[in-house]
Amino acid sequence: MKPFRYERAENVSGAVATLARERTGEFLAGGTNLVDLMKLDIMQPDVLVDVRRLTSGEIEDLPDGGLRIGAAVTNSDLAADARVRSRYPVLSQALLSGASGQLRNLATTGGNLLQRTRCAYFYDTTTPCNKREPGTGCSALQGCNSGHAILGASPHCVATHPSDMAVAMTALDAVVRTRGPAGEREIPISDLYRLPGQEPERDTTLEHAELITAVDLPPLEFSPNSRYRKVRERASYAFALVSVAAALRVRDGVVLDTRIALGGVAHKPWRARKAEDVLRGAPAVQESFRAAADAELADAAPLRDNAYKVPLAVNVMTRTLLDLPESR
């Protein structure tokens, strides 16, 4: 680990201003991803600006019925909040399926969104990686890639985004609130993340020194009928092979509305808009759910080791929708 300066700031504006001056600095919140990466020299900031106590650690009710989640709210607190559990169970389940109890106690909302891929080649400075060092090549493309992307990838990068929370938030149309050197922004979560394209080194659309201050969950009348299903190679404490966040509104056996997102399949949480389009107005039966899943995965481009993710994603999406209370 390279030596760095550790800085504190009085408030969010101060933190942003400090980091704006330090081109090679990073914000530090819980540290559960950043410190991990720094130990392996994947990230080598010269300055850390500690923001763990600067942004809100509270979850506020919004007048429209939604929730505003402070960026400093820990994963544990967010998962255990009674409002999240009852109104947005998919989010609570997503958080509880991630990491471990110890990690969830330190990891923050903002940090969780910004966690970086777990691609083993990204994580190893001795193997070429376009995300870590643009232009050096993608080792995973022809390598050990059983955990890598089947959707939205490019020849430059086939990494996946590892966050479960972000998948649930993507299904819920979360809006990420930031403050940066240029002022405040509200970024729909689908626009926060990028597909790798030609610039896999850029995970998100955030500018340098732009700090996530909160995440808004809009109200969604049927969000209580939602669920997160995560498939992993062991029963706990593992990243997703594939995961699904789904919410469903059914009346008289017909799907009125739905929100679906997939994890473990792409460089960003994958909003399954094709599946949603197929499902709206369709009978709430297994055949419809499977047809929607097939539609979403139709353009999947498997790699040498991850072809299993295609039938897995179809099966899990189908099953998750079928198992939602209102489906039956």
Added chain:
Amino acid sequence: MTTITERRAIGAPLDRRDGPQKVTGTAPYAYEYRFDDPLYLFPVQSDVARGRVSRIDASAAEALPGVVAVLTHENAPRLADTSDTELAILQAGDVAFRGQYVAAVVAETLEIARYAASLVRVSCDEEPHDVELRADRDDLYAPEMLNTGDPTDTVQGNFDREFATAAVTLDQTYTTPMEHHNPMEPHTTVALWDGSDLTLYASTQGAHQMRAMLAQVLGLGQDRVRIVAPYVGGAFGSKNLHGNTILAALAAQVVGGRPVKFALTRQQMFSGVGYRSPTIQRIRLGADSGGRLTAICHDVIGQTAKMKGFAEHAAVPTRTMYASQSRRTTHRLAALDVPVPTWMRAPGEAPGMFALESAMDEMAINCGLDPVEFRIRNEPEIDPETGLPYSSRNLVTCLLEGARRFGWADRDPHPSARQDGRWQIGTGVASSTFPVVRFPGSVARISYLGDGRFLVVIDAADIGTGAWTTLAQIAADALQADVEDIDLRIGDTRLPEASVAAGSSGTTSWGSAIFEAARTFRDSYGDSPSEGDQAEATMPENPNASNYAMHAFGACFAEARVDADTGEVRIPRMTGVFAAGKIINPKTARSQFIGGMTWGLSMALHEESLVDPRFGHVVNHDFASYHIPANADSGQFDIAWIDEEDPYVNPMGSKGIGEIGIVGTAAAIASAVYHATGIRVRDLPITPAKLLH
């Protein structure tokens, strides 16, 4: 042989003596002795798999404040004996595997050492490397012998003829992946050189063996080297002498006078401290129409490093398991540009019995027989390999008792017959076996402390096995004293020599030495010794060893639940019944069996070291990507043992139990998964990807 006749401590489920220290975090592992002025070592590793170091630029590292030394092959002290290339650390610029130590930084703090190591620029002339094990390689060779000293190939009868004329046959290939031991405590050495003597606080499963080899390599008299190792955070076969210990010793000699602390990172645990070779195993079985085996052939292909031969003896258990008039076993190796493999918990037995017991399950089905019944039908009267009678063999009892406990009787043999929601349910069974191993050379010394108390000393190793407790129990009964009056010391080369904790041999070897020392003590001093009276004895040879085949046996039953949508596998319950002679401590023994079966679960479902042939290294080199079971993967364990009297094995009547738990478990699970789904997975691990339609 005389045996312990009155057992009061042996057989008692005593709490571990090292319990209070371990639960409070005050038991000192190798890194945890407090020094005033330690230095820290961090290695630099090659990023080519084969080649020669052409240039090292350590200037940036050396310029960092706090860096005390940068060792390279150009400046490291010369080793006296470099005949073992695995241990010839920093002696020449040759690179034999990716991750080999090519330099090391010693600094005032760990943070400085690690950062400085990242600044050392090592240039290599890279040569093409070869790291792929495949069955179709044209350079597979027969090693001189297997790592156990057993012959490489064996032949009995005429396999080809019997197989060609058998009523029922099976011909399948099974593979097991490369695996890494990954004890929770990484390999650790704290080395202190005072100019003439070397002291190591090391994480080792055999301090005396490590000292002997280390002294040889360094060119020191053994009396100049001391190794201290009372607490070891797991070993599983990997904590013998590897390059990491040599590196620490060299660094200590360079700096002199200050202890040098070197603990591997978890990532570094995947190169250079051994691993289980992958195997490709072809099993052919032939049987008559009554389900009696007439032909058994087990061909094993494994890998070793070009620099050192190590042959995993996977087909050896096949030489003893079942009766058949013809039998052939072979082992072939590919020598690759890889680190040296080593023993990993139940070497040979674990991968070999996965193949054999999976084949037995498939063969039972081919014969139309229940898998338990099929095994019972092929129970040998005498050891097929040696022609000797077994000192005791109760596999059949284990199978029957296990079947009863597990609830095997009304099993519908058809696959995919049971569902519970989306869970497909199946059950499987497999035999387990492990030889009774004893290593020579253990010496125990017993002294009388007065007030009825005895001091028993022997350089044995407790690597989690419970030796701290069980050896005291053996000593108590051997002396006919109370176990509370036994003061035991282990884990220091200042104590009398003991054999390595390996091959499940510790209790047999050290216990026999303690028994002999106790016998000598009582012969010398009777029932009223005086304070200071002392006796010492070496483990005697076992006169029965050439007259009996000595093995422990067991049966493993598993229930598997497979999610029909995802292929996720859960093993909610397993039953293990073992015939392992006298159980010294039921509490710690049960833990050993469970621990072994958990390893078997891990082998079946999770573990796989993935090598990228373009680079030659293990890609999944951390705990996030190399999976071992988490608590949620571990279900119910029903463990039992047969009351087996065996007067031939050792004075305690005990057989080693540290490894047998793993042996049949993976095959039982694979068979249970087949029974649940109709899918037979012959290539471990059984991952969801292999079960998705």
Added chain:
Amino acid sequence: MDVGITLKVDGIQQRIAVDPRTTLLDALRERLGIYGPKKGCDHGQCGACTVLLDGMRANSCLALAVAHDGAEIITAEGLAEDGELHPMQRSFIEHDAFQCGYCTPGQIVSAVGMLAEAEAGWPSHVTRDLGAADVPLTDEEIRERMSGNLCRCGAYANIVPAIRETAAGAGPR
């Protein structure tokens, strides 16, 4: 440049100077000689370094010491008060819930922290009724909640009853 921080560790105020790169784990072990929390992976992937950090169980290997100035830390050593083992420690011995012992201090501290979380009504990944205010601590719950503590010796089957019994004896707070 070393930075001065204060940590209260097992009840004792400690003032140390640390490299900003020093984790809480290394500060405890190498600066303070407190070796209960252990380095199994140094990347938050095994839980052997678990301590109670301001009352919550946390991986000390991923926490920078400078970022936790003033924190209150409890290790396995601190659970034993006045030489008396904590009930969780006694239960681990009784149930033989350890073998090599290297993951054990982390398991025990994690278990103590976990029981507090369960008592606070926190759900887990296996909790069926997410909306329920109280979550009964079944064996399935214990296994899931303790899955952040790996054990290579495979002592899980004994760790679960050791925790279950301690939870039963703990009673309401």
